[in-house]
Amino acid sequence: MNPIPASPATAPSERTRVRRVAENARYERETVHAIVDAAYLCHIAFADERGSHCIPMACWREGEHLYIHGSNGGRMVKTLLRPETQACVTLTLLDGLVLARSAFNHSMNYRACMIYGQFEAVRDEAQKRASLDHFMHKIAPGREHEARRGSDKEFAATTVLRIPLDEAACKVRSGPPQDDEEDLHLPVWTGVLPLRRVQAAPQAAADNREPAPAYVQRWGQASQP
Numbered sequence: 149m150n151p152i153p154a155s156p157a158t159a160p161s162e163r164t165r166v167r168r169v170a171e172n173a174r175y176e177r178e179t180v181h182a183i184v185d186a187a188y189l190c191h192i193a194f195a196d197e198r199g200s201h202c203i204p205m206a207c208w209r210e211g212e213h214l215y216i217h218g219s220n221g222g223r224m225v226k227t228l229l230r231p232e233t234q235a236c237v238t239l240t241l242l243d244g245l246v247l248a249r250s251a252f253n254h255s256m257n258y259r260a261c262m263i264y265g266q267f268e269a270v271r272d273e274a275q276k277r278a279s280l281d282h283f284m285h286k287i288a289p290g291r292e293h294e295a296r297r298g299s300d301k302e303f304a305a306t307t308v309l310r311i312p313l314d315e316a317a318c319k320v321r322s323g324p325p326q327d328d329e330e331d332l333h334l335p336v337w338t339g340v341l342p343l344r345r346v347q348a349a350p351q352a353a354a355d356n357r358e359p360a361p362a363y364v365q366r367w368g369q370a371s372q373p
Contacts, residue, residue, distance in 0.1 A: 163264045164317035174318040183261040183318060184209045187239040192216070194235045196227045207239070208286045213310040214263060215279055225307045228267040237263040237311060245341040248325035249334045257322050257340060264315040270308040279308050290363045
């Protein structure tokens, strides 16, 4: 996997500065966007009086914010909206297993992003509905025009939250293994075992009565980035 093209970098904060294998660090906004846009899931870490938590959530991006949604009464939503709560969001895309001659030089090719900050609720009703349409579009472009939109009751029970991408950092590794010179003589296979997400053939529900729309037909024809 080739590195994501770099645009001018923004200065990292103390929390986002990559210190371990710093040469893999990326602070460009377009790199952050590319990783968030390619991911369907993120993990949100936060702490409350019961301890530390890390919860997987569906996510999407609009402009310079990462969005999630959840139940109004959920512990995570309530905690994230406290003014004192700081969160860390992580997203990881695994591109390959890197096999070296030495066990300690094995690695992985990956694209990862960490976002620090505070979540806020989307209060404007029209914006909230538009954001959930945006989420539906990410799942399947065009689906937002076909599926039944939420009822007033469903919208009222749902909170849409967002966190700015202002404090974010990425790490990206690509390429072959990096063996120590003294190991180059060892008779061990080296290289990369690539990994990618594959869009398999769609599976219609047993009670489905409708022909597959174009975006469903296209699903099995390409792999995800």
